[in-house]
Structure formats: structure tokens, C-alpha cells
Amino acid sequence: MHGMGCSRRGARHDSGSRWKKPEQGPMQNREDMSPQAPDMKATAQEETDNVVPSAPPLPDSAPGPTPSPRPKLVFHTQLAHGSPTGRIHGFTNVKELYAKIAEVFNISASEILFCTLNSHKVDMQKLLGGQIGLEDFIFAHVRGETKEVEVTKTEDALGLTITDNGAGYAFIKRIKEGSTIDRLKTVCVGDHIEAINDQSIVGCRHYEVAKMLKEQPRGIPFTLRLVGPKKAFDMIGQRTRAPKSSEGKMVSGKETLRLRSKGAATVQDVPSEFEERAIKKVDDLLESYMGIRDVELATTIVEAGKDKKNPDDFAEALDSVLGDFAFPDVFLFDVWGAIGDVKNGRV
Incomplete structure (x- = not known):
């Protein structure tokens, strides 16, 4: 893996063509021109009954009907370890979604590690990504136990797959069976990787964290500081593992709310x-x-x-x-x- 963290600019090595970002022209603002109101002042006097006052001029075109706005999208949410049901709306990206959930439950948005759809369990098949079905129920998994684990690489790969929550937290999405990490039973799917060797990685993207872990030398111990999601009583003792199929599949509705890291959210087909x-x-x-x-x-x-x-x-x-x-x-x-x-x- 090479070229991490640098924007690709300049010439292609294999074709010689130069890559240029397509330029976007400025958005054209459309001004709605209201028709001028007719002069409603009466004439000073009308001399005879035979004079018919002229009708006010008609506008060139009648204004069209005002389009009805799309109904406000309201989603139901709970804290995954247990809470009353809240209602949220008006978010356009994951950070705003977390802020809305935090406001409903009177917690800090930084407490939220990730969200799942239609399941309170740490189920990576149900992980909230860039799309939410319009009828999906959102469960927020918040910070629970903090733990430190010493890891020694015995082979090049640790057996971890990393993802992130879109708001600065990288966490474990998959553990490969039989791998170095799999033998450390305190490490679980859903654990947020907060630090490597006391170096905070909060705010790092998942690919940056994966690169740091890959670069750890074999045979030399290093420390992971992990934060697990808070668990309800019936979930304690479970070590959730992500299945190998159907990850991220949408499970509801004919339309979804597509969340984007840049720009407004849009409603689109599944x-x-x-x-x-x-x-x-x-x-x-x-x-x-x-x-x-x-x-x-x-x-x-x-x-x-x-x-x-x-x-x-x-x-x-x-x-x-x-x-x-x-x-x-x-x-x-x-x-x-x-x-x-x-x-x-x-x-």
C-alpha cells in the first residue's frame, strides 16, 4: 500500500494523461420576478357615463403553484443498552445525526461510538453507514468499559478489519478467526480503538489506523487502548462477531436517506x-x-x-x-x- 494520505494529482503513469478535477461552474441564481401591480389610483373625474374605465393590464404570466415541500423526515431512536424512545429529524450527515441523538438523551455526542439500524445488538450487518431506510429505527451505542490490551504480532496481519463512525472514531468491524487478535478474548467487534501505545488516534480515519497497525513490527509488544460499547444486562458476556456475508445490506423501505460527508442529505431509491x-x-x-x-x-x-x-x-x-x-x-x-x-x- 502506498501513497497514503496524499491527494492524487498530476500525470497517470500508465497512460500519460493528466488528471484534472472537473471544474464546477457557479450556480445560477434564479430571480423570481413578481408582476407589477396595476395603478389603482382613480382618475380625477369621469365626465360622462359613456366612458368605461379601462381594465388593469394582466400580468404576462400567472405565477405557478408553489411546490409542496417534502414532508419532514422523523426517525425513532434509542440508546442500544436501553432507554426511552426519542424522535430526531433535521440532520444531513453523521455528525449532525449524533448531535441530534445526544440532544434527545441529554448526553455528549462524543459518547456515541456508532449506530446500528433495527437492532440494539453489536451487529455489523446492521451498522449505520451512508444510508438510512425511511422506516429504520436507529440504536446508538455509547461508550462503555475502557480496557488496555498488550499485543505482539506473530505474523504480518493482526486479523483486524477497521471501519469508522464518520465522526472521528475508528472501531473494529471484523476479527479473523484464528488470528493474533482472535486469541485475545478481551478484544471484541465494536471496540473503539482510542490509542496505540498511548498515542491518541481519535480523529484519524480508518485507513490511517489500519496503516498504523500494519506498520507495527513483529515480535515487539505494543498496547491498544480500547473502548467497548456499553452493554445491557442481557448482552454481557457476548463476544459479537461479524458474519462474512450481506454486510451493509439495506433491509427496509423503497427509499433511503443518503447521508453524505460533504453536502446535504438526499432521499433516493434503494x-x-x-x-x-x-x-x-x-x-x-x-x-x-x-x-x-x-x-x-x-x-x-x-x-x-x-x-x-x-x-x-x-x-x-x-x-x-x-x-x-x-x-x-x-x-x-x-x-x-x-x-x-x-x-x-x-x-
């Missing part, structure tokens, strides 16, 4: 069968190449590539929305191939 399969393939490649799982990121990649005609156009489109990731060329071509395989029915 991903098509092609998009769902392509998103799953891209998410698998993210884990293989970068040690992360991120359905929102995979969805953005598929949206950037589904209508493109060649790899260069795809890479340019991807850089315009995800330039900070600086994906390796080999990853981009494998993703392009995976999207093509799904599109052409080969997968």
Missing part, C-alpha cells in the same frame, strides 16, 4: 441489485487492500464508476470526490474490473 452487488465487491477489495470496511465509501466508488467508459475516466471521477484517499493504481484497476464484472453479469 440501490439496485447491480449496485448492491458492486458495492459488496468493492467493500471486499477495500478490506483486501486497505484493511478497512466502509459501505458508504464503497457506495461512493460505485456511483463514480458505474457510468464511466474507461479506467482513466473512472480514476478522474474518483479523484474529484475522494482525492484525499490516494488509492493505489492496482486497487483502482481491480475495482474497475469488479464493477465491469458485475455490470456484465460475470459475478
